Amino acid sequence: xxxxxxxxxxxxxxxxxxxxxxxxxxxxxxxxxxxxxxxxxxxxxxxxxxxxxxxxxxxxxxxxxxxxxxxxxxxxxxxxxxxxxxxxxxxxxxxxxxxxxxxxxxxxxxxxxxxxxxxxxxxxxxxxxxxxxxxxxxxxxxxxxxxxxxxxxxxxxxxxxxxxxxxxxxxxxxxxxxxxxxxxxxxxxxxxxxxxxxxxxxxxxxxxxxxxxxxxxxxxxxxxxxxxxxxxxxxxxxxxxxx
Amino acid sequence: xxxxxxxxxxxxxxxxxxxxxxxxxxxxxxxxxxxxxxxxxxxxxxxxxxxxxxxxxxxxxxxxxxxxxxxxxxxxxxxxxxxxxxxxxxxxxxxxxxxxxxxxxxxxxxxxxxxxxxxxxxxxxxxxxxxxxxxxxxxxxxxxxxxxxxxxxxxxxxxxxxxxxxxxxxxxxxxxxxxxxxxxxxxxxxxxxxxxxxxxxxxxxxxxxxxxxxxxxxxxxxxxxxxxxxxxxxxxxxxxxxxxxxxxxxxxxxxxxxxxxxxxxxxxxxxxxxxxxxxxxxxxxxxxxxxxxxxxxxxxxxxxxxxxxxxxxxxxxxxxxxxxxxxxxxxxxxxxxxxxxxxxxxxxxxxxxxxxxxxxxxxxxxxxxxxxxxxxxxxxxxxxxxxxxxxxxxxxxxxxxxxxxxxxxxxxxxxxxxxxxxxxxxxxxxxxxxxxxxxxxxxxxxxxxxxxxxxxxxxxxxxxxxxxxxxxxxxxxxxxxxxxxxxxxxxxxxxxxxxxxxxxxxxxxxxxxxxxxxxxxxxxx
Numbered sequence: 001x002x003x004x005x006x007x008x009x010x011x012x013x014x015x016x017x018x019x020x021x022x023x024x025x026x027x028x029x030x031x032x033x034x035x036x037x038x039x040x041x042x043x044x045x046x047x048x049x050x051x052x053x054x055x056x057x058x059x060x061x062x063x064x065x066x067x068x069x070x071x072x073x074x075x076x077x078x079x080x081x082x083x084x085x086x087x088x089x090x091x092x093x094x095x096x097x098x099x100x101x102x103x104x105x106x107x108x109x110x111x112x113x114x115x116x117x118x119x120x121x122x123x124x125x126x127x128x129x130x131x132x133x134x135x136x137x138x139x140x141x142x143x144x145x146x147x148x149x150x151x152x153x154x155x156x157x158x159x160x161x162x163x164x165x166x167x168x169x170x171x172x173x174x175x176x177x178x179x180x181x182x183x184x185x186x187x188x189x190x191x192x193x194x195x196x197x198x199x200x201x202x203x204x205x206x207x208x209x210x211x212x213x214x215x216x217x218x219x220x221x222x223x224x225x226x227x228x229x230x231x232x233x234x235x236x237x238x239x240x241x242x243x
Numbered sequence: 244x245x246x247x248x249x250x251x252x253x254x255x256x257x258x259x260x261x262x263x264x265x266x267x268x269x270x271x272x273x274x275x276x277x278x279x280x281x282x283x284x285x286x287x288x289x290x291x292x293x294x295x296x297x298x299x300x301x302x303x304x305x306x307x308x309x310x311x312x313x314x315x316x317x318x319x320x321x322x323x324x325x326x327x328x329x330x331x332x333x334x335x336x337x338x339x340x341x342x343x344x345x346x347x348x349x350x351x352x353x354x355x356x357x358x359x360x361x362x363x364x365x366x367x368x369x370x371x372x373x374x375x376x377x378x379x380x381x382x383x384x385x386x387x388x389x390x391x392x393x394x395x396x397x398x399x400x401x402x403x404x405x406x407x408x409x410x411x412x413x414x415x416x417x418x419x420x421x422x423x424x425x426x427x428x429x430x431x432x433x434x435x436x437x438x439x440x441x442x443x444x445x446x447x448x449x450x451x452x453x454x455x456x457x458x459x460x461x462x463x464x465x466x467x468x469x470x471x472x473x474x475x476x477x478x479x480x481x482x483x484x485x486x487x488x489x490x491x492x493x494x495x496x497x498x499x500x501x502x503x504x505x506x507x508x509x510x511x512x513x514x515x516x517x518x519x520x521x522x523x524x525x526x527x528x529x530x531x532x533x534x535x536x537x538x539x540x541x542x543x544x545x546x547x548x549x550x551x552x553x554x555x556x557x558x559x560x561x562x563x564x565x566x567x568x569x570x571x572x573x574x575x576x577x578x579x580x581x582x583x584x585x586x587x588x589x590x591x592x593x594x595x596x597x598x599x600x601x602x603x604x605x606x607x608x609x610x611x612x613x614x615x616x617x618x619x620x621x622x623x624x625x626x627x628x629x630x631x632x633x634x635x636x637x638x639x640x641x642x643x644x645x646x647x648x649x650x651x652x653x654x655x656x657x658x659x660x661x662x663x664x665x666x667x668x669x670x671x672x673x674x675x676x677x678x679x680x681x682x683x684x685x686x687x688x689x690x691x692x693x694x695x696x697x698x699x700x701x702x703x704x705x706x707x708x709x710x711x712x713x714x715x716x717x718x719x720x721x722x723x724x725x726x727x728x729x730x731x732x733x734x735x736x737x738x739x740x741x742x743x744x745x746x747x748x749x750x751x752x753x754x755x756x757x758x759x760x761x762x763x764x765x766x767x768x
Contacts, residue, residue: 031651035665036361036429036499040649045666070357074313079357081405081658187716188695189732215671 026093112238274747293752306344333364334380348393368413379410397444428473431661448523460510468505473497494540498653500664527577538619565621583686586622608648618646627701642697644674690727701742713739
């Protein structure tokens with residue numbers, strides 16, 4: 001018990017001292033030390049996307065400090081020569097990258113869930129807690145990953161920012177079939193896509209006469225034509241409530 | 244009879260060694276692979292012709308070996324007298340029985356925790372000389388191993404890894420020396436190339452990538468900027484025994500993306516240098532990108548070719564640069580002969596008649612962001628090209644991808660990143676690539692074979708009129724060397740970051756490639 005208290009205290013000292021100035025320093029250090037791989041806004045490039053609420057190799061702040069100072073074995077993430085204080089400053093800044101600000105919402109989350117399951121038929125393409133389709137992103141933790149503003153935009157205008165990894169492709173086969181779907185995998189010789197009925201289809205490229213990559217297009221309909229404005233707000237409230 | 248037997252034994256004993264003379268004549272011994280790039284000319288052309296355009300479709304896996312580590316497997320194996328020697332990342336060496344693929348010995352190095360290496364703890368291969376195998380390590384040591392047992396003969400520190408120095412390239416054995424390059428230009432190191440006595444591990448010479456005060460070229464760096472100026476030597480060079488010259492590419496100036504703290508041409512960054520192999524003295528240099536601000540390391544393979552060029556016999560060096568241009572130089576004098584663009588680029592408005600680029604100011608990294616083609620992984624990089632004397636084509640895996648560079652800060656502190664920009668992808672742009680066959684003497688493209696992802700694979704051409712290479716999606720493939728037609732492929736399941744080789748085992752031709760975490764060997768059924 002005493003030991004646990006001491007640990008807690010040590011943690012409080014390490015993190016309690018993070019001031020606004022530390023965040024400014026952390027951002028500067030991030031620019032000079034991390035942006036080379038992670039991009040100036042931390043959303044990836046050579047290195048991982050850090051603008052997410054949960055980092056795969058750093059489940060808590062202590063792990064994040066460890067990763068920054070020691071690197072990640074077996075990956076391109078090297079150790080760093082930052083001082084302990086600088087490391088904490090960078091870590092504190094990295095934590096801000098994936099933070100989703102909470103805000104008061106006019107919608108009702110319980111009604112929004114009914115919209116998700118009913119009129120919206122969202123589960124046809126999206127997954128919630130392990131159930132649903134694979135054509136769109138998993139929404140189980142949508143509220144942790146995305147702001148209400150982003151969720152609203154994604155519903156009303158899905159093509160404004162198509163999430164990475166969900167490229168829409170259209171192909172024409174040698175026997176004249178036309179298939180639209182979302183790309184699952186592509187290499188030099190083959191293409192696998194998930195068609196609009198959520199079935200995976202695999203092709204050798206030599207079997208295809210046309211391949212169109214629809215950058216900025218999405219098979220998701222704009223929900224302003226499907227839902228009433230109040231229903232959109234309820235759905236946003238529901239998605240934003242997800243852990 | 245007895246005399247004949249003695250002679251036979253003596254020959255066998257000699258065969259079991261790799262004297263310098265044997266590497267010198269590597270081209271006449273195509274059953275082996277004696278040095279990183281196949282021969283000192285670095286053509287990566289095999290005169291073996293058992294595997295041909297007609298039968299390559301029957302190529303099958305002979306054996307595989309899986310490495311122990313999780314880092315990228317970028318190595319080119321050596322093959323000597325029934326044994327294959329590979330380096331396993333980060334800095335291990337394994338000897339494999341050529342018939343079965345089974346390990347004979349392994350050297351496993353303890354790498355200190357907290358290694359500072361910008362782009363992965365990798366190793367691209369080993370060198371052999373006499374009865375020893377040599378490897379450079381990510382913690383910046385050079386190690387000599389007994390070729391029969393893998394036991395350490397000597398181990399010397401080349402530089403301090405704590406300040407960002409590391410070694411990733413294969414050493415080059417020439418005469419009685421081991422030449423070793425180094426990396427670390429993303430950490431503000433001062434680059435150099437070293438030669439060590441193969442017997443003792445004693446350093447024979449060091450050539451500095453940035454000249455010190457009083458040396459010619461020092462005036463190309465403002466203030467003290469030469470001290471942190473990079474110009475590292477992280478890709479193995481080539482060697483011309485007649486000229487007694489080493490040819491070696493040098494890397495970016497530091498900081499990578501900020502030029503105003505290092506006014507001037509920044510010699511000898513982004514150069515091809517010709518050094519006397521006995522003394523390390525500079526004979527000539529050619530700078531591809533003076534005052535580089537786009538991280539255009541000229542750490543590519545210099546390919547040496549003797550041929551008639553514009554009506555007279557010439558000793559040439561062929562160089563497909565990271566910056567998107569293919570160059571031809573006279574390798575005795577460094578005279579610029581030709582530059583021809585082989586991939587998309589926007590950093591230069593052109594190349595003037597002396598070979599100096601006309602820079603495009605819009606590609607200088609800025610706070611608002613500057614769009615640059617190619618990105619800083621380059622149109623070419625360390626992955627090896629190949630030249631076939633049979634087709635007289637130069638084969639290069641070209642990368643087609645741009646990026647946006649946002650200027651940040653680059654205060655120098657030992658061991659910390661010294662780069663000065665962040666990179667973002669151009670929205671909606673997917674990179675791609677192509678294996679391009681260039682007319683070696685004009686740089687004109689004859690054909691290309693497109694691949695989905697910008698490639699990092701090396702290339703092998705063979706007398707069977709074949710070209711072997713791989714993709715980042717894991718396909719290993721063979722093309723018709725004359726037309727680029729796909730003749731064979733196999734999905735290996737892991738990205739190919741390495742160069743293929745060919746050799747004989749029990750009289751039969753094989754091709755080997757590192758893919759994912761496997762070394763895969765192919766032969767005819």
